[in-house]
Amino acid sequence: MATQEYIHTGTCIWCHRTKEETPFVCAPHIVPQAMGADEIGFDVCDDCNHFFGTATPQAPNIDLVFKEIFNASKYSLGERPTERKKYKSAYFHYDRKTDRIALKKRLSVSTFTRQFKRGLYEAFLQKFHSVFPDEPLDRFEAVRRFARYGDRDLKVYYVYNKMILHSTDPHEDSTLHMGQKCKDEIYDTGYYTFFYMGHIIILEVLPLTTSIKGIKNLLDVAKNWILPCDNECGLYELQDFRQLDMFFDRLAQKSIDTRNNLFR
Numbered sequence: 001m002a003t004q005e006y007i008h009t010g011t012c013i014w015c016h017r018t019k020e021e022t023p024f025v026c027a028p029h030i031v032p033q034a035m036g037a038d039e040i041g042f043d044v045c046d047d048c049n050h051f052f053g054t055a056t057p058q059a060p061n062i063d064l065v066f067k068e069i070f071n072a073s074k075y076s077l078g079e080r081p082t083e084r085k086k087y088k089s090a091y092f093h094y095d096r097k098t099d100r101i102a103l104k105k106r107l108s109v110s111t112f113t114r115q116f117k118r119g120l121y122e123a124f125l126q127k128f129h130s131v132f133p134d135e136p137l138d139r140f141e142a143v144r145r146f147a148r149y150g151d152r153d154l155k156v157y158y159v160y161n162k163m164i165l166h167s168t169d170p171h172e173d174s175t176l177h178m179g180q181k182c183k184d185e186i187y188d189t190g191y192y193t194f195f196y197m198g199h200i201i202i203l204e205v206l207p208l209t210t211s212i213k214g215i216k217n218l219l220d221v222a223k224n225w226i227l228p229c230d231n232e233c234g235l236y237e238l239q240d241f242r243q244l245d246m247f248f249d250r251l252a253q254k255s256i257d258t259r260n261n262l263f264r
Contacts, residue, residue: 008133012045013125014148022047030126030176031196032067035074037174041130048148052122059111060091062147066119068092072246073197074174094247101242113241117156121147123176124192124203131178142207154207156238159200159222162229162250166198173197189213191221199244200225202235236260 003025010019028044031037055061068089091112093102103112121143129137137144145151167173177195186192190209194201202221204210210217222235236243237260 006040006042008042011043012048013043013129013137014048014144015045017045028126030130031123031174032063034067035070035174036170039175041126043129044126060107060115062115062119062122064090065112065115069116069241069244069246070197073199073248076248109240116241118147118150120156120194120201120203121154124194124205127176127178132183139206143205155204157202158236158238158244159202159225160236160245161227161233163227164198164248189217189221191218193221193225
């Protein structure tokens with residue numbers, strides 16, 4: 001019986017090796033399977049698939065960082081739990097009594113944040129390729145280099161609203177959306193709106209386009225998602241993973257630092 005291969009073009013979207021050079025038999029989940037998602041992509045070789053799911057002495061596991069952060073949101077989505085119990089995580093401590101998050105020993109905030117950002121871009125490119133398998137990916141070279149090899153940096157922006165937008169269907173909340181409208185917006189603005197687990201995150205997937213079009217272009221993308229409830233609602237550049245309101249503390253009427261709000 002032949003072994004199933006997860007290929008379309010037969011060339012890895014990350015390392016560019018072909019099926020003649022490396023196997024493609026491990027199922028490449030677009031978002032970590034532990035999130036309850038069942039979408040499987042293709043053209044991700046086993047070595048690259050393994051890379052995203054493996055920690056190094058210098059940095060935590062990219063896929064596990066993604067899972068740990070969004071699993072916290074999955075835990076809180078819909079109705080904020082009233083129990084003041086500790087939330088178990090492989091990487092951080094959280095207690096509802098204080099609503100404080102602290103990384104476990106030997107982890108730096110900057111490294112953890114960077115791994116999370118790389119996980120966002122990993123999921124984006126795999127989702128894009130799964131929906132548009134024959135679309136050339138050359139224009140996403142910066143995404144490939146950042147997510148797979150950690151080259152340079154790509155910006156991530158977070159839309160903060162006092163209201164949480166999400167589906168009543170848990171499967172819908174754990175699925176990334178991608179279609180022709182998304183592709184058109186990507187090519188026009190350089191940004192992809194990563195709507196996932198009640199969070200609205202904007203990725204700079206075409207940095208050359210975004211640099212040419214400037215800040216107004218970014219604000220035009222964001223204004224479709226910002227609900228002007230008060231001066232806290234707005235757009236923030238994500239520089240610390242704790243800026244992402246992963247436990248939806250906003251439902252407990254907590255305030256945030258608005259000094260870096262770009263949308264004003």
